[in-house]
Amino acid sequence: MNNESPASCAPLDVEDLTVAYHEKPVLWDVDCKIAKGTLLAIVGPNGAGKSTFIKACLGLVPTAAGRVNIFGKPYAANRKKVGYVPQRESVDWDFPTHALDVVMMGRYGHLGWFARPGRPERDAAMDALEKVGMAEFAHRQISQLSGGQQQRVFLARALVQDSALYFMDEPFSGVDAATERAIMQLLQELRSQGKTVVVVHHDLQTLNEYFDWCMLLNVRRVAIGPVEEVLTKENLHRAYGGRAAFLRA
Amino acid sequence: MIDFDYTLTTVVLGGALVGLLSGVFGVYAVLRKQSLLGDTISHSALPGIALVFLVLQVKHPLALILGAMVSGWLGTMIISSVSNRTRIKLDTIMAVVLAVFFGLGLALLSLIQKLPTANQAGLTKFLYGNASTMLRQDVYVMAGFSAVALIVVFLLWKEFKLATFDVDFARSLGFPIRALDMILLSLIVVAITIGLQMVGVVLMSAMLVAPAAAARQWTNRMGVMTLISAFFGMLASVSGALLSSTIEKLPTGPSTVCIITLVFVFSILFAPTRGLLWQGLKRRYNHGEIALARILEELYWLAQNHDSLAHYHELRLLQAINHQRIDTYIANLSRQKLVELSGAGGIRLTAAGLERAESAIEETNGSAAKS
Numbered sequence: 001m002n003n004e005s006p007a008s009c010a011p012l013d014v015e016d017l018t019v020a021y022h023e024k025p026v027l028w029d030v031d032c033k034i035a036k037g038t039l040l041a042i043v044g045p046n047g048a049g050k051s052t053f054i055k056a057c058l059g060l061v062p063t064a065a066g067r068v069n070i071f072g073k074p075y076a077a078n079r080k081k082v083g084y085v086p087q088r089e090s091v092d093w094d095f096p097t098h099a100l101d102v103v104m105m106g107r108y109g110h111l112g113w114f115a116r117p118g119r120p121e122r123d124a125a126m127d128a129l130e131k132v133g134m135a136e137f138a139h140r141q142i143s144q145l146s147g148g149q150q151q152r153v154f155l156a157r158a159l160v161q162d163s164a165l166y167f168m169d170e171p172f173s174g175v176d177a178a179t180e181r182a183i184m185q186l187l188q189e190l191r192s193q194g195k196t197v198v199v200v201h202h203d204l205q206t207l208n209e210y211f212d213w214c215m216l217l218n219v220r221r222v223a224i225g226p227v228e229e230v231l232t233k234e235n236l237h238r239a240y241g242g243r244a245a246f247l248r249a
Numbered sequence: 250m251i252d253f254d255y256t257l258t259t260v261v262l263g264g265a266l267v268g269l270l271s272g273v274f275g276v277y278a279v280l281r282k283q284s285l286l287g288d289t290i291s292h293s294a295l296p297g298i299a300l301v302f303l304v305l306q307v308k309h310p311l312a313l314i315l316g317a318m319v320s321g322w323l324g325t326m327i328i329s330s331v332s333n334r335t336r337i338k339l340d341t342i343m344a345v346v347l348a349v350f351f352g353l354g355l356a357l358l359s360l361i362q363k364l365p366t367a368n369q370a371g372l373t374k375f376l377y378g379n380a381s382t383m384l385r386q387d388v389y390v391m392a393g394f395s396a397v398a399l400i401v402v403f404l405l406w407k408e409f410k411l412a413t414f415d416v417d418f419a420r421s422l423g424f425p426i427r428a429l430d431m432i433l434l435s436l437i438v439v440a441i442t443i444g445l446q447m448v449g450v451v452l453m454s455a456m457l458v459a460p461a462a463a464a465r466q467w468t469n470r471m472g473v474m475t476l477i478s479a480f481f482g483m484l485a486s487v488s489g490a491l492l493s494s495t496i497e498k499l500p501t502g503p504s505t506v507c508i509i510t511l512v513f514v515f516s517i518l519f520a521p522t523r524g525l526l527w528q529g530l531k532r533r534y535n536h537g538e539i540a541l542a543r544i545l546e547e548l549y550w551l552a553q554n555h556d557s558l559a560h561y562h563e564l565r566l567l568q569a570i571n572h573q574r575i576d577t578y579i580a581n582l583s584r585q586k587l588v589e590l591s592g593a594g595g596i597r598l599t600a601a602g603l604e605r606a607e608s609a610i611e612e613t614n615g616s617a618a619k620s
Contacts, residue, residue: 084421
């Protein structure tokens with residue numbers, strides 16, 4: 001065990017993170033350190049590397065340079081402290097399974113090899129579905145859920161991971177108003193439990209209302225800090241170029 | 250046919266094993282959208298079979314199957330390493346590997362046939378499949394491989410399922426995806442190669458894909474899908490093998506594939522919920538329901554204009570909406586006692602009809618407000 005107690009380590013401490021696809025940099029020298037209990041939004045134009053940032057933190061894409069520490073340790077050594085909500089479009093929703101089964105997948109990491117999910121996993125999954133308002137759809141085939149409902153199933157799956165740090169890739173994209181409210185409540189609940197959440201977001205309008213901190217990204221890190229401090233005209237201009245003018249009207 | 254029972258049980262047992270294994274592993278090929286993979290693996294196996302025979306001069310089933318496996322496995326490894334290291338598209342690589350390996354295999358086969366020593370008891374059965382030449386020995390070898398493959402898939406059920414549904418999430422949990430993929434791929438190679446003698450390299454891919462694709466129609470659970478797929482696979486390959494051993498000169502591959510095709514087409518058409526017939530009926534029912542609701546709404550607004558339910562409106566007014574089959578719909582509504590018709594071409598809502606119309610309007614408004 002590490003001598004340092006986890007409480008004294010930042011949930012997420014990223015230094016000099018650089019990712020390149022076919023020699024083209026997607027992320028360049030990004031630093032990001034956040035405190036426990038922060039709701040951090042990652043914003044930036046298309047192709048800014050927002051999703052890549054999350055994937056690089058989780059070791060899903062190879063990094064060219066840099067270090068990622070989760071509660072003071074590399075991710076591979078601290079997986080169980082991390083929950084992940086991938087983009088909804090990243091999977092085939094016609095896969096033959098139901099919502100409850102997908103949520104139980106969140107326990108697979110804890111179960112380890114060979115073990116099958118049983119009663120405790122089922123109960124945890126039902127609780128999580130309840131929390132996202134999806135209990136009545138537990139046995140619904142996942143292709144028969146609306147986009148917002150599918151997103152909530154993914155959130156429930158992350159909840160049963162019972163983690164201290166969550167990465168969510170565009171959870172608000174293409175969801176209905178009810179789901180947006182449900183996700184918001186969930187984020188606030190997570191924060192009140194002292195959990196830290198990193199969210200790829202693309203709606204500058206709701207940034208202030210939903211999040212504490214924000215990282216403006218455009219391959220390089222443009223700015224990071226409390227939302228009001230980051231959302232300045234200069235920063236937005238640096239991140240979005242001329243296109244930002246109408247965004248802050 | 251001196252020992253008909255012996256041949257028959259051998260054929261049935263062999264067919265059952267081939268169907269079982271290709272049914273189970275076909276589920277992964279289909280769910281991972283790698284249906285073409287089976288075709289590449291089976292064609293890639295041919296040079297291995299020919300080489301084993303050419304070099305070792307043996308026809309022991311274990312040797313031939315191992316040769317097929319190594320060669321098929323080599324083909325898949327070439328595919329995955331080329332696609333990982335270059336930007337060439339997967340289907341391009343698969344097409345090239347398939348053609349090259351199959352061509353090599355055919356060349357080697359013709360070489361073998363020119364050998365003076367060649368006992369002709371044809372390796373050509375590996376092209377189209379021949380169940381009737383199968384020996385107990387073959388079945389034992391197949392059973393051994395099947396048992397291992399099924400045990401592995403049973404143990405790694407949860408891991409394979411997760412890696413198939415959401416590979417990024419599986420990786421984020423720390424499951425070694427590359428190793429899991431490699432194991433699963435090797436098991437698919439096993440499933441294909443043990444079927445080659447019966448079904449043949451040319452048609453084996455159908456045995457991998459068709460049972461699973463048919464099974465998907467009948468269920469929304471992966472476990473149930475696997476069981477149904479195994480059942481369809483066994484059904485097709487046992488009956489295909491029996492057919493070809495009773496009808497002279499009918500190769501097993503084509504007869505098996507014809508049967509699995511029937512199962513597939515039947516499933517596509519008639520399976521509940523996902524079947525074409527069911528979906529067609531559902532669409533028609535939905536259209537009908539919407540049309541009925543529209544007519545009730547229309548009558549509701551007419552009634553509002555007249556401040557009274559008792560007033561009969563002219564049928565011709567509704568017919569002017571010019572909806573196809575309007576008369577059928579009106580007849581339907583009157584059968585449900587939602588509208589009343591007067592003898593003189595008039596129509597009005599009943600109390601029940603009014604209620605239905607109000608709830609239909611509410612629903613339309615509700616969903617409009619939501620979006």
